[in-house]
Amino acid sequence: QVQLVESGGGLVKPGGSLRLSCAASKFVFSNYYMTWIRQAPGKGLEWVSSISFSGAPIYYTDSVRGRFTISRDNANNSLYLQMSSLRAEDTALYYCARDHGGWYDFWGQGTLVTVSS
Amino acid sequence: SSELTQDPAVSVALGQTVRITCQGDSLRNSYASWYRQKPGQAPVLVFFGKNSRPSGIPDRFSGSSSGDTASLTITGAQAGDEAEYYCQSRDISGNYVIFGGGTKLTVL
Numbered sequence: 679q680v681q682l683v684e685s686g687g688g689l690v691k692p693g694g695s696l697r698l699s700c701a702a703s704k705f706v707f708s709n710y711y712m713t714w715i716r717q718a719p720g721k722g723l724e725w726v727s728s729i730s731f732s733g734a735p736i737y738y739t740d741s742v743r744g745r746f747t748i749s750r751d752n753a754n755n756s757l758y759l760q761m762s763s764l765r766a767e768d769t770a771l772y773y774c775a776r777d778h779g780g781w782y783d784f785w786g787q788g789t790l791v792t793v794s795s
Numbered sequence: 796s797s798e799l800t801q802d803p804a805v806s807v808a809l810g811q812t813v814r815i816t817c818q819g820d821s822l823r824n825s826y827a828s829w830y831r832q833k834p835g836q837a838p839v840l841v842f843f844g845k846n847s848r849p850s851g852i853p854d855r856f857s858g859s860s861s862g863d864t865a866s867l868t869i870t871g872a873q874a875g876d877e878a879e880y881y882c883q884s885r886d887i888s889g890n891y892v893i894f895g896g897g898t899k900l901t902v903l
Contacts, residue, residue, distance in 0.1 A: 781840060
Protein backbone atom coordinates (compact mmCIF):
# COMPACT_ATOMS: atom_id res chain seq x y z
CA GLN A 679 0.00 0.00 0.00
CA VAL A 680 1.27 3.47 -0.91
CA GLN A 681 2.71 5.32 2.05
CA LEU A 682 3.27 9.04 2.50
CA VAL A 683 4.72 10.24 5.79
CA GLU A 684 5.09 13.95 6.48
CA SER A 685 7.45 15.46 9.01
CA GLY A 686 9.02 18.77 9.93
CA GLY A 687 6.05 20.64 11.34
CA GLY A 688 6.19 22.59 14.56
CA LEU A 689 5.79 25.93 16.27
CA VAL A 690 7.49 28.87 14.58
CA LYS A 691 7.35 32.62 15.10
CA PRO A 692 5.90 34.94 12.44
CA GLY A 693 8.56 35.64 9.86
CA GLY A 694 10.31 32.37 10.57
CA SER A 695 11.07 29.41 8.35
CA LEU A 696 10.34 25.71 8.35
CA ARG A 697 11.05 22.82 6.01
CA LEU A 698 8.50 20.07 5.61
CA SER A 699 9.38 16.65 4.26
CA CYS A 700 7.28 13.84 2.87
CA ALA A 701 8.75 10.35 2.63
CA ALA A 702 7.11 8.25 -0.05
CA SER A 703 7.22 4.49 -0.38
CA LYS A 704 5.67 1.52 -2.13
CA PHE A 705 5.21 3.20 -5.48
CA VAL A 706 7.45 4.57 -8.21
CA PHE A 707 7.80 8.09 -6.86
CA SER A 708 9.33 9.58 -10.00
CA ASN A 709 6.26 8.61 -12.04
CA TYR A 710 3.93 10.99 -10.24
CA TYR A 711 3.33 14.67 -9.74
CA MET A 712 3.23 15.44 -6.03
CA THR A 713 1.30 18.09 -4.15
CA TRP A 714 1.07 19.85 -0.81
CA ILE A 715 -2.41 20.60 0.49
CA ARG A 716 -3.14 22.30 3.81
CA GLN A 717 -6.05 22.58 6.19
CA ALA A 718 -6.29 25.35 8.74
CA PRO A 719 -7.83 24.33 12.08
CA GLY A 720 -11.56 23.80 11.61
CA LYS A 721 -11.41 24.90 7.98
CA GLY A 722 -11.50 23.31 4.54
CA LEU A 723 -8.81 22.03 2.24
CA GLU A 724 -6.51 24.41 0.38
CA TRP A 725 -4.13 23.44 -2.39
CA VAL A 726 -0.66 24.89 -1.78
CA SER A 727 1.76 23.68 -4.43
CA SER A 728 2.43 20.97 -6.99
CA ILE A 729 5.57 19.69 -8.65
CA SER A 730 5.94 17.61 -11.79
CA PHE A 731 7.82 14.34 -12.17
CA SER A 732 11.29 15.78 -12.65
CA GLY A 733 10.89 19.02 -10.72
CA ALA A 734 9.55 21.33 -13.39
CA PRO A 735 7.04 22.78 -13.93
CA ILE A 736 6.04 23.89 -10.47
CA TYR A 737 2.81 25.57 -9.39
CA TYR A 738 1.89 27.60 -6.31
CA THR A 739 -1.23 29.14 -4.92
CA ASP A 740 -0.99 32.92 -4.96
CA SER A 741 -0.79 33.34 -1.19
CA VAL A 742 2.47 31.37 -0.88
CA ARG A 743 4.24 32.20 -4.14
CA GLY A 744 7.57 33.83 -3.38
CA ARG A 745 7.59 32.52 0.20
CA PHE A 746 7.33 28.75 -0.23
CA THR A 747 9.47 26.49 -2.41
CA ILE A 748 8.46 22.97 -3.37
CA SER A 749 11.10 20.46 -4.39
CA ARG A 750 11.63 16.74 -4.69
CA ASP A 751 14.43 14.18 -4.56
CA ASN A 752 13.47 11.25 -6.74
CA ALA A 753 16.54 9.27 -5.73
CA ASN A 754 15.36 9.34 -2.12
CA ASN A 755 11.62 9.28 -2.78
CA SER A 756 11.11 12.52 -0.94
CA LEU A 757 9.04 15.67 -1.36
CA TYR A 758 9.82 18.93 0.39
CA LEU A 759 8.24 22.28 1.15
CA GLN A 760 10.55 25.06 2.26
CA MET A 761 8.45 27.72 3.95
CA SER A 762 9.77 31.17 4.79
CA SER A 763 8.32 34.50 5.91
CA LEU A 764 5.66 32.50 7.69
CA ARG A 765 2.45 34.21 8.73
CA ALA A 766 -0.26 33.35 11.22
CA GLU A 767 -2.53 32.43 8.34
CA ASP A 768 -0.10 29.69 7.30
CA THR A 769 -1.05 27.78 10.45
CA ALA A 770 -2.47 24.50 9.23
CA LEU A 771 -2.09 20.78 8.94
CA TYR A 772 0.01 20.19 5.83
CA TYR A 773 -0.65 17.07 3.79
CA CYS A 774 1.40 15.67 0.97
CA ALA A 775 -0.61 13.86 -1.66
CA ARG A 776 0.06 11.83 -4.78
CA ASP A 777 -1.37 13.40 -7.92
CA HIS A 778 -2.82 10.75 -10.18
CA GLY A 779 -3.70 13.04 -13.04
CA GLY A 780 -5.68 15.81 -11.45
CA TRP A 781 -6.98 13.95 -8.42
CA TYR A 782 -5.24 12.91 -5.25
CA ASP A 783 -5.42 9.21 -4.66
CA PHE A 784 -3.18 8.90 -1.60
CA TRP A 785 -2.60 11.33 1.25
CA GLY A 786 -0.29 11.33 4.22
CA GLN A 787 -1.54 11.93 7.74
CA GLY A 788 -0.23 15.49 7.77
CA THR A 789 2.20 17.55 9.79
CA LEU A 790 1.04 20.50 11.84
CA VAL A 791 2.55 23.94 11.35
CA THR A 792 1.72 26.58 13.94
CA VAL A 793 2.83 30.16 13.37
CA SER A 794 2.54 32.14 16.56
CA SER A 795 4.58 34.49 18.71
CA SER B 796 -14.72 32.04 -11.56
CA SER B 797 -12.13 30.19 -9.53
CA GLU B 798 -14.47 28.95 -6.85
CA LEU B 799 -16.35 25.77 -6.13
CA THR B 800 -19.48 26.18 -4.04
CA GLN B 801 -20.90 23.46 -1.82
CA ASP B 802 -23.80 23.46 0.62
CA PRO B 803 -22.29 23.62 4.12
CA ALA B 804 -24.45 20.82 5.51
CA VAL B 805 -26.72 18.06 4.26
CA SER B 806 -28.55 15.35 6.16
CA VAL B 807 -29.95 12.01 5.09
CA ALA B 808 -31.95 9.30 6.82
CA LEU B 809 -30.22 6.00 7.31
CA GLY B 810 -30.59 3.85 4.20
CA GLN B 811 -31.80 6.69 2.00
CA THR B 812 -30.10 8.42 -0.93
CA VAL B 813 -28.37 11.77 -0.73
CA ARG B 814 -26.86 14.03 -3.36
CA ILE B 815 -24.03 16.44 -2.54
CA THR B 816 -23.50 19.16 -5.10
CA CYS B 817 -20.59 21.33 -6.18
CA GLN B 818 -20.99 24.35 -8.42
CA GLY B 819 -18.40 26.33 -10.33
CA ASP B 820 -17.57 27.61 -13.80
CA SER B 821 -14.49 25.37 -14.02
CA LEU B 822 -16.76 22.33 -13.92
CA ARG B 823 -17.98 23.14 -17.41
CA ASN B 824 -14.59 21.97 -18.71
CA SER B 825 -13.32 19.48 -16.16
CA TYR B 826 -14.63 16.76 -13.90
CA ALA B 827 -14.77 17.10 -10.15
CA SER B 828 -13.04 14.74 -7.80
CA TRP B 829 -14.61 13.98 -4.44
CA TYR B 830 -13.02 13.33 -1.06
CA ARG B 831 -14.43 12.12 2.24
CA GLN B 832 -12.84 13.31 5.46
CA LYS B 833 -13.77 11.97 8.85
CA PRO B 834 -12.76 13.87 12.00
CA GLY B 835 -9.07 13.55 12.77
CA GLN B 836 -8.33 11.70 9.55
CA ALA B 837 -6.80 12.57 6.21
CA PRO B 838 -9.12 12.97 3.22
CA VAL B 839 -9.88 9.89 1.15
CA LEU B 840 -10.64 9.96 -2.57
CA VAL B 841 -14.09 8.48 -3.20
CA PHE B 842 -14.87 9.43 -6.81
CA PHE B 843 -13.02 10.94 -9.74
CA GLY B 844 -13.17 11.52 -13.45
CA LYS B 845 -16.27 10.83 -15.47
CA ASN B 846 -17.21 7.65 -13.64
CA SER B 847 -14.45 6.17 -11.51
CA ARG B 848 -14.10 4.96 -7.94
CA PRO B 849 -10.87 3.97 -6.25
CA SER B 850 -10.57 0.39 -5.17
CA GLY B 851 -12.27 -0.17 -1.86
CA ILE B 852 -14.93 2.47 -2.37
CA PRO B 853 -18.35 0.81 -2.69
CA ASP B 854 -20.56 1.37 -5.69
CA ARG B 855 -23.01 3.16 -3.42
CA PHE B 856 -20.89 6.19 -4.29
CA SER B 857 -21.47 7.63 -7.75
CA GLY B 858 -20.81 10.88 -9.51
CA SER B 859 -22.38 12.95 -12.23
CA SER B 860 -21.98 16.30 -13.88
CA SER B 861 -24.20 18.73 -15.75
CA GLY B 862 -23.15 22.17 -16.90
CA ASP B 863 -21.43 23.93 -14.03
CA THR B 864 -22.56 21.49 -11.36
CA ALA B 865 -21.06 18.20 -10.24
CA SER B 866 -22.79 15.83 -7.86
CA LEU B 867 -21.79 13.00 -5.58
CA THR B 868 -24.63 10.59 -4.85
CA ILE B 869 -24.59 8.15 -1.98
CA THR B 870 -27.25 5.48 -2.14
CA GLY B 871 -28.26 3.53 0.95
CA ALA B 872 -26.49 5.93 3.30
CA GLN B 873 -24.82 4.29 6.27
CA ALA B 874 -23.73 5.68 9.60
CA GLY B 875 -20.13 5.31 8.47
CA ASP B 876 -20.76 7.72 5.60
CA GLU B 877 -21.11 10.59 8.04
CA ALA B 878 -18.22 12.89 7.22
CA GLU B 879 -17.16 16.10 5.49
CA TYR B 880 -17.16 15.81 1.71
CA TYR B 881 -15.04 18.02 -0.53
CA CYS B 882 -15.13 18.49 -4.28
CA GLN B 883 -12.00 19.46 -6.19
CA SER B 884 -11.17 20.58 -9.68
CA ARG B 885 -8.89 22.98 -11.50
CA ASP B 886 -9.64 26.59 -12.19
CA ILE B 887 -10.41 27.74 -15.71
CA SER B 888 -6.76 28.47 -16.48
CA GLY B 889 -5.82 24.92 -15.48
CA ASN B 890 -2.88 26.14 -13.42
CA TYR B 891 -4.54 26.14 -10.04
CA VAL B 892 -6.25 23.45 -8.03
CA ILE B 893 -9.42 24.45 -6.23
CA PHE B 894 -11.44 22.78 -3.50
CA GLY B 895 -15.01 23.39 -2.53
CA GLY B 896 -15.68 24.56 0.99
CA GLY B 897 -16.95 21.16 2.05
CA THR B 898 -20.31 19.64 2.91
CA LYS B 899 -20.90 18.09 6.31
CA LEU B 900 -23.05 15.01 5.83
CA THR B 901 -25.14 13.88 8.78
CA VAL B 902 -26.79 10.47 8.68
CA LEU B 903 -29.91 10.51 10.83
